[in-house]
Amino acid sequence: MSSENLEEIVGPMLSAEDEINTDVDSEDEINNVPAESGVLVYGLGIYGDLDNFRCIVCKMVPFSKIYQCNNGHLFCPGCYQMRVLDKMLGSRMGTCSQCGVRIYRQRVNRNVDVERQLAEVGVACEKCDMHLPRCLLRLHSLLDCCNRLTTCKYKRIGCKWKGTVGVLEEAHNENCEFRHKKAEELLEELRKMTEKRDKKTALRVNVMKFLQLPQITARMVHLNPIDETFSPNIFTTCQIFDAFNRRWFVEFMWRTANLADVPNEEETDPCTLLFQLCVDSTATERTPLGLSYTLLSCSYSDVRFQTNLCMKHDFSRDNPNGPVAIIYENSWYNINKLLNKRGFYARLLMARV
Structure with missing residues (x-):
């Protein structure tokens, strides 16, 4: 299978600036989450509000690359890719959904100015009300927010507790039942975790075989x-x-x-x-x-x-x-x-x- 055909199936390779949550485990309930939207605080100036930056197809405000047709209508990278590559769209393939102008795969039209404007917009975190540039919102919500979720430090041996960082986390860690369990009591939990991991590994092997059909x-x-x-x-x-x-x-x-x-x-x-x-x-x-x-x-x-x-x-x-x-x-x-x-x-x- 050629690299071009592979790209059409699984999508183009992402550069570091465009990766969205690709380095987390699919079963990580804390980090594998949708991006926070934030509350607009300042910025945009003559561009008005965030509604002027919404993708004309899905109506979302993108977090990574932004593309446009020749008439300036904005697309998020996912919708742009679908308009250009998705053969299910038939006669609509490769056209702007708003004005109908042709979009050519070989002539990528990226709007870097709008990307910069959106990255610098000031927003407030929806959970803690901290003000920060929009480009830092996702990392803040996952790593720094004082009201973010976390797991028990004994998660690796079976504890399934989730809660807000801070006092509740400390209180749980002090009283977690897994803290005082004996080795023989943990064997059953570890056996279940190993069995789940082995099933997931076997499934991934079968997916790789499927991709070789x-x-x-x-x-x-x-x-x-x-x-x-x-x-x-x-x-x-x-x-x-x-x-x-x-x-x-x-x-x-x-x-x-x-x-x-x-x-x-x-x-x-x-x-x-x-x-x-x-x-x-x-x-x-x-x-x-x-x-x-x-x-x-x-x-x-x-x-x-x-x-x-x-x-x-x-x-x-x-x-x-x-x-x-x-x-x-x-x-x-x-x-x-x-x-x-x-x-x-x-x-x-x-x-x-």
Whole structure:
């Protein structure tokens, strides 16, 4: 597979200035989180407010590169990539969604001036109200904020506590049950952790084997922020596309703890994001179509998806829904922010088997 074809499947390589949360473990609930938006304090001057810098497709204010069409309409890097590379858009491919002007892949039009303006804008942290430049907001929220979440120092031997740094953290560490457990009591916890790690390693090996299959088709999946309307505990169709002469639906579900509609504690209540691939049962044949597929987190997304792979599923009119896979686990607060405020990009890789 050539480097050009690989780039079309998994996205372009990122430079250091554009990496967004790519160096964290996909199961790290503290650091693998959507970016904070911040509250505008000062800056922008003649440019007005942040609304003038929103991507014309997803309506988000980017944190990294910013592109534009020849008429000056702004795109976040993810939407720009989709407009140029995504063949599902058909006649709209390579055109500005607002004015229709042609966008050429070979003539990259990046607006460095707007990037600089956004980086220097003064914002206030939403959790501690500290004022700082927008380019430092993400690092502050993860490393310096006095109200950030942290884990117990005994996490490596099984403690699952999460809470705010400071007094609560110190109080928990002093009274953590894992602090006083004997070695034989920890063996079962360590066995479970080792078993989970081995399963994850085996799954990654299978994904690497899948990527070596001779014929893989790729589809870009973009979940736009849904503005507080992504209801929990219900599968929602987020993308429709055609492949292998059939119509497909990409569905996601935000599953809450105990299927609750309201959290007890937004910052710590555990939730999961589920993914499912479905075929249009009304327009497909009864003859099964065997597919192997995986959903990968993509360039410019705030979060990394957990490793997932469907080794084989026979899609047919009588069996239209693929298996459900967990792709992200975090608190109510962070999953709500991801779905309703930030959105994400992904690559769906499919191979006929």
